Amino acid sequence: MEKIVFLDSATIIADIRRPGVAHQWQEYQSTGAEQIATRLKDASIAITNKVALRRETLEKLPGLRMVAVAATGTDNVDIECCRERGIVVSNIRNYSVHTVPEHVFMLMLALRRNLLAFHADVRNGAWQKSEQFCLFTHPVRDLYGSTLGIIGHGAIGKAVAQIAAAFGMRVLRAERKGAAEVRAGYTGFDTVLSESDVITLHLPLN
Structure with missing residues (x-):
């Protein structure tokens, strides 16, 4: 029987589907670094979203056979150590493909329009004090016609x-940094940095 331990269930608001195989399920809302080894002592499968699983911890867990990352990025898991120890690491592909892009444009619009600065001015009475029913205390820039660099x-x-x-x-679309050739449909990395009004990053953290 598999023993599955979810180390930080409070980081996800979702109904987690349990596996169809016989298993024992143990769930913790959060787990501190000093608690990881103890909680995974008898586990064969660990589920983590934010909790880091580094070499010094993984080497204390001879029974661990799989780490399931409840997100896309796996930078919180020592992949090399898992490879050496035969531990399978899985993640969630194509996660939040609508939510994250919408969030990108929420932030982009707020920054280009200086939303927070104008909000602060209005709260401080600047709008009410304006003699012309206008407020030009900060620059307002359109997205239309501006350049977006995507890495x-x-x-x-x-x-x-x-x-x-x-x-x-x-x-x-940025080519890989230091690439010898620029692929069709891509732009050199340094050119993207120099020509973009906004740069957005969507790649693994390493």
């Missing part, structure tokens, strides 16, 4: 590019 062109990067095109933005 990382997976499912989320592609979705961001589609929304950017609908806004009328010029989209540059």
